[in-house]
Amino acid sequence: MKKTYDREAVGRRIREKRTILGLTQEELSERIGRVPKYCADIERGNCGMSIETMLALCDVLNMTPDYLFFGEMSENEKKIQM
DSSP, rough: OOOOHHHHHHHHHHHHHHHHHHHHHHHHHHHHHHOHHHHHHHHHHHHHOOOOHHHHHHHHHOHHHHHHHHHOOHHHHHHOOO
């Protein structure tokens, strides 16, 4: 099965994790070194992101790129969720 990049789904995962962590868009944007409007656009699925931004988001939100882009959790992530 071919994996595709669904910007809206990625944005939903970012928003959900940001909310769980109690971060505002402004706080998240500051932590990843981007402007708040750009973070809002990513969350709405209006734009893509660079690899650097993706890695920064994964680091700040404590998620893997596989989960960020495809919603797939590693075995370790699944154990933590339980």
